[in-house]
Amino acid sequence: MSLMRSFQVASTALSSQSLRLNALASNLANAESVSGPDGKPYKPRQVVFRPAPILGEVAAGVEVASVTEDQRPGPLVYKPGHPSADANGYLRMPNVNPVEVMVDMISASRSYQMNIEVMNTSKQLMLKMLDLGRS
Amino acid sequence: MDRVAEFDPLYFSEAALRMRAYRQQILSSNMANVDTPGYKARDILFSQALREQLEGVAYSNALPLAATSDRHYRIGGSLPGSPALLYRSAIQPSLDGNTVDVEIERAHFADNAVRTEAAMTLLNGVIASRRMALSGNNS
Numbered sequence: 001m002s003l004m005r006s007f008q009v010a011s012t013a014l015s016s017q018s019l020r021l022n023a024l025a026s027n028l029a030n031a032e033s034v035s036g037p038d039g040k041p042y043k044p045r046q047v048v049f050r051p052a053p054i055l056g057e058v059a060a061g062v063e064v065a066s067v068t069e070d071q072r073p074g075p076l077v078y079k080p081g082h083p084s085a086d087a088n089g090y091l092r093m094p095n096v097n098p099v100e101v102m103v104d105m106i107s108a109s110r111s112y113q114m115n116i117e118v119m120n121t122s123k124q125l126m127l128k129m130l131d132l133g134r135s
Numbered sequence: 136m137d138r139v140a141e142f143d144p145l146y147f148s149e150a151a152l153r154m155r156a157y158r159q160q161i162l163s164s165n166m167a168n169v170d171t172p173g174y175k176a177r178d179i180l181f182s183q184a185l186r187e188q189l190e191g192v193a194y195s196n197a198l199p200l201a202a203t204s205d206r207h208y209r210i211g212g213s214l215p216g217s218p219a220l221l222y223r224s225a226i227q228p229s230l231d232g233n234t235v236d237v238e239i240e241r242a243h244f245a246d247n248a249v250r251t252e253a254a255m256t257l258l259n260g261v262i263a264s265r266r267m268a269l270s271g272n273n274s
Binding site for chain 2 (some may be wrong): 050
């Protein structure tokens with residue numbers, strides 16, 4: 001049944017968007033993490049999407065192609081008393097811009113909601129389809 | 136058989152519903168890929184797709200029904216045909232090459248959902264009238 005594919009497509013989008021939300025939450029939570037396990041400041045993660053073909057169908061879902069780390073250095077902050085500060089008293093912060101992350105989060109949550117609606121509509125149509133001829 | 140099938144409202148409704156479900160699938164994949172870089176929004180031309188379905192053009196490459204006698208029905212394959220997938224012309228394409236416009240997709244999706252329901256109502260009517268004819272008006 002072709003409408004089932006809509007479910008499949010929407011669910012791939014939901015899982016991809018939730019992974020994106022996870023990455024964003026991690027970025028936001030680590031906005032102040034100046035030394036990770038490797039002693040370096042946290043690098044913001046970014047998920048990259050790509051279309052995921054569904055076997056034997058023209059419709060394409062979406063999948064996460066990769067999770068990349070933003071290699072750009074973060075801003076230097078003057079904090080002489082900090083244990084991770086360098087000889088001149090400067091501290092390398094993670095390159096997380098909270099405003100950027102928030103905006104990205106809104107975009108992700110909107111996409112998530114939209115795909116939920118796709119599922120709801122498809123569900124209603126399928127239920128109607130099951131009732132065909134029953135009157 | 137073909138001539139009958141062409142004017143059979145059941146056959147027509149079935150083809151219409153099949154194409155509606157097909158389009159639903161295309162539109163949902165557009166919406167799923169709203170954030171995918173380089174993804175191009177697709178759609179079908181519904182009137183053309185339906186006509187092709189009814190005229191059996193879309194069946195021409197599908198598997199035909201195997202017949203062991205000349206007097207068997209000659210019908211096309213029962214595999215759903217695939218109408219031509221077109222690209223939607225972008226009104227405001229984004230820099231990453233994505234041409235999915237959420238508002239347009241949402242509008243088409245809602246439109247398609249309502250029309251699917253309309254097709255189902257029509258099909259229900261056809262089934263109800265046939266049932267009435269079969270039962271001799273005492274249902």
